[in-house]
Amino acid sequence: MAEPLFRRLALIGIGHIGSSIARAVKLTPGAVAHLVICDASPTHLAQARELELGNSYTADPAEAVQGVDGVILCTPVGSFAAIAKGIGPHLAPGCILSDVGSTKQSVIRDVGPHVPEGVHFVPAHPMAGLEFSGPESGMADLFKGRWCLLTPPEGADEAATATIEGFWQALGARTVRMTAAHHDRVVAIVSHLPHLIAFTICGTADDLADETREEVLQFAAGGFRDFTRIAASDPVMWRDIFINNKDALLEMFARFSEDAQSMARAVRWGDTSYIEDKINRGRKIRKSLIDIKQA
Amino acid sequence: MAEPLFRRLALIGIGHIGSSIARAVKLTPGAVAHLVICDASPTHLAQARELELGNSYTADPAEAVQGVDGVILCTPVGSFAAIAKGIGPHLAPGCILSDVGSTKQSVIRDVGPHVPEGVHFVPAHPMAGLEFSGPESGMADLFKGRWCLLTPPEGADEAATATIEGFWQALGARTVRMTAAHHDRVVAIVSHLPHLIAFTICGTADDLADETREEVLQFAAGGFRDFTRIAASDPVMWRDIFINNKDALLEMFARFSEDAQSMARAVRWGDTSYIEDKINRGRKIRKSLIDIKQA
Numbered sequence: 001m002a003e004p005l006f007r008r009l010a011l012i013g014i015g016h017i018g019s020s021i022a023r024a025v026k027l028t029p030g031a032v033a034h035l036v037i038c039d040a041s042p043t044h045l046a047q048a049r050e051l052e053l054g055n056s057y058t059a060d061p062a063e064a065v066q067g068v069d070g071v072i073l074c075t076p077v078g079s080f081a082a083i084a085k086g087i088g089p090h091l092a093p094g095c096i097l098s099d100v101g102s103t104k105q106s107v108i109r110d111v112g113p114h115v116p117e118g119v120h121f122v123p124a125h126p127m128a129g130l131e132f133s134g135p136e137s138g139m140a141d142l143f144k145g146r147w148c149l150l151t152p153p154e155g156a157d158e159a160a161t162a163t164i165e166g167f168w169q170a171l172g173a174r175t176v177r178m179t180a181a182h183h184d185r186v187v188a189i190v191s192h193l194p195h196l197i198a199f200t201i202c203g204t205a206d207d208l209a210d211e212t213r214e215e216v217l218q219f220a221a222g223g224f225r226d227f228t229r230i231a232a233s234d235p236v237m238w239r240d241i242f243i244n245n246k247d248a249l250l251e252m253f254a255r256f257s258e259d260a261q262s263m264a265r266a267v268r269w270g271d272t273s274y275i276e277d278k279i280n281r282g283r284k285i286r287k288s289l290i291d292i293k294q295a
Numbered sequence: 296m297a298e299p300l301f302r303r304l305a306l307i308g309i310g311h312i313g314s315s316i317a318r319a320v321k322l323t324p325g326a327v328a329h330l331v332i333c334d335a336s337p338t339h340l341a342q343a344r345e346l347e348l349g350n351s352y353t354a355d356p357a358e359a360v361q362g363v364d365g366v367i368l369c370t371p372v373g374s375f376a377a378i379a380k381g382i383g384p385h386l387a388p389g390c391i392l393s394d395v396g397s398t399k400q401s402v403i404r405d406v407g408p409h410v411p412e413g414v415h416f417v418p419a420h421p422m423a424g425l426e427f428s429g430p431e432s433g434m435a436d437l438f439k440g441r442w443c444l445l446t447p448p449e450g451a452d453e454a455a456t457a458t459i460e461g462f463w464q465a466l467g468a469r470t471v472r473m474t475a476a477h478h479d480r481v482v483a484i485v486s487h488l489p490h491l492i493a494f495t496i497c498g499t500a501d502d503l504a505d506e507t508r509e510e511v512l513q514f515a516a517g518g519f520r521d522f523t524r525i526a527a528s529d530p531v532m533w534r535d536i537f538i539n540n541k542d543a544l545l546e547m548f549a550r551f552s553e554d555a556q557s558m559a560r561a562v563r564w565g566d567t568s569y570i571e572d573k574i575n576r577g578r579k580i581r582k583s584l585i586d587i588k589q590a
Contacts, residue, residue, distance in 0.1 A: 127514055147514055185507060186514055187514075189499070189500050189519070190500075190515050192518075194518030194519050195518050196559075197492055198518070198577065199573050201489065202581070203573045203576045203577060204547070204550050204551045204554045206576045206579070207550070212480060212481060212484070215481045216481065217584055218587070219444070219485055226489070226521045226522075228584055229521070229581065231574070231577030231580065232578050232582075235575050238570075238574055239567055243565055249562060250559060252499070253555070255499050257552075257559075259502075260491070260495045261552070263491055264548050267491075267538065267544060267545060270538055272534055275538070276531070276534050278494050278495065279526070279528075279533055280530050281494075281498045282526030282527065283527050283528075283530065284501070285497040285512070286497070286524065289512055289520065289523055
């Protein structure tokens with residue numbers, strides 16, 4: 001039998017993404033020989049054990065990474081610095097350290113300094129995940145056909161990068177490499193800004209006078225209902241994403257905000273051609289998405 | 296056999312909503328004995344004829360309403376004033392004039408003055424419809440389980456209002472009556488503002504530098520993809536809705552805008568508890584929606 005991609009892999013954090021990786025790994029022969037599951041929450045750890053998501057379980061990250069040749073951080077990005085500091089001294093030379101965080105410059109900033117000589121640090125971001133949380137919400141096919149963006153820092157080990165690519169491809173994802181800075185701009189507009197907007201409009205509705213708010217719920221039409229689905233995502237995870245992709249997110253928000261104010265002005269003054277032009281651009285983007293089969 | 300709700304009903308406009316009504320009527324015995332289909336577009340009219348959506352066809356609204364006991368305006372709300380002016384003199388006493396427009400104060404303002412003595416004007420708004428356009432996009436079950444909001448003006452004829460209610464209920468919708476002003480506020484937040492935001496963010500993405508824009512399409516994750524679906528809706532219809540619900544839409548936009556700016560400020564200054572609180576309110580709204588089975 002061929003060597004597995006990882007002889008012993010530790011998942012730090014067994015929430016929606018971590019537990020999806022664990023489920024996918026179980027169905028992917030040759031990916032991981034022994035899967036260590038680590039979570040600070042006793043409830044999550046008990047659920048993971050109950051679901052038989054791994055081969056061994058621990059609440060202690062330093063213990064989890066003993067003797068592993070791979071580690072994937074699957075906790076909210078705000079926790080990465082402390083975890084990396086805690087596990088750094090316990091990582092063996094040749095080990096690959098990766099993650100699934102939605103922000104990549106912050107991960108390199110927070111994790112990089114704690115990576116010992118000889119350990120290979122390959123940040124990755126699987127662009128998948130629904131609005132659910134916890135070990136029970138994982139899905140084995142979550143990554144099938146989805147993109148996983150890799151942002152290996154300058155001078156990263158090529159073999160280690162190829163191993164992480166191979167791992168995600170084995171789980172069904174398509175992979176692409178880019179710089180962390182570029183990654184952060186792209187996800188700011190395709191994911192982080194839409195979430196910020198969705199959270200906000202739900203709050204705006206929640207602030208309405210009682211009578212109107214009840215009817216908002218009663219009559220939630222297509223538009224608002226779609227926003228609430230996005231807004232159902234995990235608060236700590238998204239708080240950490242916003243804070244850790246602040247620069248790119250605020251730049252995209254500023255652009256959006258100017259555009260929204262201009263649209264409001266056109267509505268106020270009845271500038272029909274401006275409004276139609278903007279709507280037509282939305283349709284064009286949708287059509288392009290359908291054309292490249294992303295919709 | 297019992298009397299039909301309408302002996303002869305004219306649909307003015309045979310787009311997504313009009314053609315869905317026509318399809319639903321065909322499957323609803325006792326609703327309409329003769330359905331007249333009217334559309335200014337020769338292409339739409341030919342498609343409607345091809346699809347056998349009605350019993351007779353004409354491009355002329357004044358001809359369409361000859362001898363009818365019911366008319367439903369299914370064109371973009373911006374066209375209502377001219378159509379009402381054109382058909383008004385041809386409406387027989389006892390006839391019921393209704394519509395499916397998404398704005399109701401503007402409809403009363405634009406149509407009301409052209410309603411002759413003895414004709415019953417009962418504005419309605421079926422809250423259904425997808426992002427598609429044209430006669431071929433109609434669906435017979437589009438209104439099943441959806442709300443239809445009726446905004447009969449003060450002193451409206453009770454029997455006529457009950458007939459329109461009965462019509463929508465026969466097509467599978469649930470009906471509720473409210474004032475036009477209240478209607479316009481509710482739909483501003485549940486539908487019009489989400490659409491304005493979705494159109495805007497697609498335009499913002501379209502304005503990005505070429506390289507980033509292509510990746511926006513390539514990596515469109517959950518959030519952005521959901522927005523593009525909303526943004527694929529008909530430009531003329533939505534232009535008219537925005538202009539004709541200006542006051543309520545701009546008020547809701549101003550509230551949203553303040554909230555979004557506050558969220559951006561919290562991101563800039565790392566106010567984690569503010570961000571978490573807002574995200575949790577989004578989740579709460581989503582949970583309420585699921586609890587009342589709207590999601």
